[in-house]
Amino acid sequence: MQIYFDERQQQHSPKAFLLRGKVVDSPERPERAEAFLAALAQGKHPVSAPTDHGEDPIHAVHDPGYLHFLRSGHRSWSAEPGASPEITPNIHPNRHMATKPSGMIGVVGWYTADTACPVGANTWEGAYWSAQTALSAADHLVETGQTALALCRPPGHHAYHDMAGGFCFLNNAAIAAQRLRQVHDRVAILDVDVHHGNGTQGIFYDRSDVLTVSLHGDPSVFYPWYAGYAEETGQGAGADCNLNIPLPRGTGDQEFLDALPDAFDKIRAFDPGAVIVALGLDGSEQDPLQFFQITTEGFRRMGAAIAGLPYPIMIEQEGGYPSPILGDNLRAFVEGFEDARAG
Amino acid sequence: MQIYFDERQQQHSPKAFLLRGKVVDSPERPERAEAFLAALAQGKHPVSAPTDHGEDPIHAVHDPGYLHFLRSGHRSWSAEPGASPEITPNIHPNRHMATKPSGMIGVVGWYTADTACPVGANTWEGAYWSAQTALSAADHLVETGQTALALCRPPGHHAYHDMAGGFCFLNNAAIAAQRLRQVHDRVAILDVDVHHGNGTQGIFYDRSDVLTVSLHGDPSVFYPWYAGYAEETGQGAGADCNLNIPLPRGTGDQEFLDALPDAFDKIRAFDPGAVIVALGLDGSEQDPLQFFQITTEGFRRMGAAIAGLPYPIMIEQEGGYPSPILGDNLRAFVEGFEDARAG
Numbered sequence: 001m002q003i004y005f006d007e008r009q010q011q012h013s014p015k016a017f018l019l020r021g022k023v024v025d026s027p028e029r030p031e032r033a034e035a036f037l038a039a040l041a042q043g044k045h046p047v048s049a050p051t052d053h054g055e056d057p058i059h060a061v062h063d064p065g066y067l068h069f070l071r072s073g074h075r076s077w078s079a080e081p082g083a084s085p086e087i088t089p090n091i092h093p094n095r096h097m098a099t100k101p102s103g104m105i106g107v108v109g110w111y112t113a114d115t116a117c118p119v120g121a122n123t124w125e126g127a128y129w130s131a132q133t134a135l136s137a138a139d140h141l142v143e144t145g146q147t148a149l150a151l152c153r154p155p156g157h158h159a160y161h162d163m164a165g166g167f168c169f170l171n172n173a174a175i176a177a178q179r180l181r182q183v184h185d186r187v188a189i190l191d192v193d194v195h196h197g198n199g200t201q202g203i204f205y206d207r208s209d210v211l212t213v214s215l216h217g218d219p220s221v222f223y224p225w226y227a228g229y230a231e232e233t234g235q236g237a238g239a240d241c242n243l244n245i246p247l248p249r250g251t252g253d254q255e256f257l258d259a260l261p262d263a264f265d266k267i268r269a270f271d272p273g274a275v276i277v278a279l280g281l282d283g284s285e286q287d288p289l290q291f292f293q294i295t296t297e298g299f300r301r302m303g304a305a306i307a308g309l310p311y312p313i314m315i316e317q318e319g320g321y322p323s324p325i326l327g328d329n330l331r332a333f334v335e336g337f338e339d340a341r342a343g
Numbered sequence: 344m345q346i347y348f349d350e351r352q353q354q355h356s357p358k359a360f361l362l363r364g365k366v367v368d369s370p371e372r373p374e375r376a377e378a379f380l381a382a383l384a385q386g387k388h389p390v391s392a393p394t395d396h397g398e399d400p401i402h403a404v405h406d407p408g409y410l411h412f413l414r415s416g417h418r419s420w421s422a423e424p425g426a427s428p429e430i431t432p433n434i435h436p437n438r439h440m441a442t443k444p445s446g447m448i449g450v451v452g453w454y455t456a457d458t459a460c461p462v463g464a465n466t467w468e469g470a471y472w473s474a475q476t477a478l479s480a481a482d483h484l485v486e487t488g489q490t491a492l493a494l495c496r497p498p499g500h501h502a503y504h505d506m507a508g509g510f511c512f513l514n515n516a517a518i519a520a521q522r523l524r525q526v527h528d529r530v531a532i533l534d535v536d537v538h539h540g541n542g543t544q545g546i547f548y549d550r551s552d553v554l555t556v557s558l559h560g561d562p563s564v565f566y567p568w569y570a571g572y573a574e575e576t577g578q579g580a581g582a583d584c585n586l587n588i589p590l591p592r593g594t595g596d597q598e599f600l601d602a603l604p605d606a607f608d609k610i611r612a613f614d615p616g617a618v619i620v621a622l623g624l625d626g627s628e629q630d631p632l633q634f635f636q637i638t639t640e641g642f643r644r645m646g647a648a649i650a651g652l653p654y655p656i657m658i659e660q661e662g663g664y665p666s667p668i669l670g671d672n673l674r675a676f677v678e679g680f681e682d683a684r685a686g
Contacts, residue, residue: 016364017433018361018431018433018458019425019433020420020423020424020425020426020427020431020433020448021359021426021427021428021429021430021431021433021461022425022426022427023366077363080363081363082362082363082365083363083364084363084364084365085364086364087364088361088363088364090360090361090362090363090364090457090458090459091456091457091458091459091508091566091567091568091569092435092437092457093437093438093568093569094435094436094437094456094506094569095436095441096456096503096506096541096545096570097456097541097545097567097568097569097570098438098569099562099569099570099572100569101562101563101564101568101569102563102564103563103564103565103568105363105566105568106562106563106564106568106569109568109569113434113437113439113440114433114434114435115361115433115434115458116433116434118364160439163437163439165434198439198440202439202440219442219444219449220444220445220446220449221444221445221446221449222446223434223448224434224440225434225436225440225444225446225448225449225452226434226436226437226440226441226442226443226444226449226452227439227440227442229442
């Protein structure tokens, strides 16, 4: 399987985030990509740098004011007296007050969902190349019909069209889907990260041309808390074009695999021209986030099951955080997928 | 002037809040009340403990679920692995996702507006007695017709009916206004804190019986950022019953005093039975927050000007943070008020 990755993605290297009231080290570190690359190298997967598609495909999904914030916000932030090295919000608009302000602290809260998406001096550079990586995997699928894997880092599925969140800035899956829409009338995104793909859902929530399906930890007790419920099925033209399958804490291999057929049925009924798999590995039994209990063998079976979908598929990396088996889990998923497609 | 204060208010002693990405010491410390009491003692103002009015007057303003969170949330929070000593949010509902979750981290974000309202083990106790202090000053006004000062701490004007924010938990001014409504058809609240009284505005925004008027730093560049704009004038039955007067950074004595007549005109046109002054001293030239440049003499003139309103008035303390002249500013306001009423 062809892999896309750009070393410039590693320029985004977030240091801190606020967890249960304490500033802790961010787990969304460059070493994640290093672990993925080392594991894939063992499988002799070729790794290519992406083509530079410029900003147009990013603008096709994201809000101009938000992109301006991502690109230039860090300079304004750094001019605030006593500002931390990374942009971190301390207040957001809410159900009682929602006028957009001009001052930097207010702007930060406007364009971020939480304290887990610190914007540093090089975040734009990293996020830009992460998006290019997804676009190149989409190109590969269009041009060869073969599956490619975009080693996106930072990840993307919590980013709304105008809001960062949960380690995500540009929604790589959505940007790739928009690219694939140039050649397919309908595109489906299947998100198997342990967290709900809330940003992706939000971007396509009122559209009928992109189906969004997500299996994830029950949001009533897990990030992103305020979206990801089964009742959210799309609206307007997008009615019935979103499927959420929340799963309980402790979900293991078999429970997860047993939930996949409902997702597959939804995708088959939609009959897309292509499928994007938003692959999170943070459901691992050894992931520091500790919600699901999926084994390395479970990821292999997951890859094999998804490979059975009768559509062109591209894979793009979402979450999955440092553990001794992080790379093994990616390789297992990829091998499971490849073996099934070859079989 | 009669002062109300209860030592139990001091049990709320917040340690930390997140400011520009850094955890810093909270300025809303018990020493604020000590500075106020020491300054007022020089003026020989009698200080009494409040009467306990129970929870009914608090329930008359606040949401039951929110009160449950304030009372018992700290126990649930402390059970989360690695939780900080004080409840601090890291995510909130937003314009894209707003389903109410059951898990503690999500509940915290539901009931708080920002990272400046840490809830500790004794926050409920302190906020409860702060509200009782306001209620006793309202009683004093009803029973004697004379002005009393409620030395509320924690302050209240950023608290919505179901949301803490900006050092505030229970909205003392709103609770006192609801009490005064038992004897007056109409009550006005005049908020002169450097920050917009967003919670107070929100509580009465659709009501015609309580006029809310606030002079404050321009929210487009200052806390609370997302409310406090001149365009916000009330809604429904409360249409035209809210007046915001945003003032620029650097506003000094004369500029502030020049803005008061518009507030007074609004109050006179409303013809309330009583007026509550939500007195913030954080517009001081020496306040650590540094937005307005009001001098001690300016607070004296402010007190005198407000005393000219031909209505029964009670005063309740909002913001104002440690500086060498914090107590002086309160005494100057009180003396200016008293001299004008005596003259």
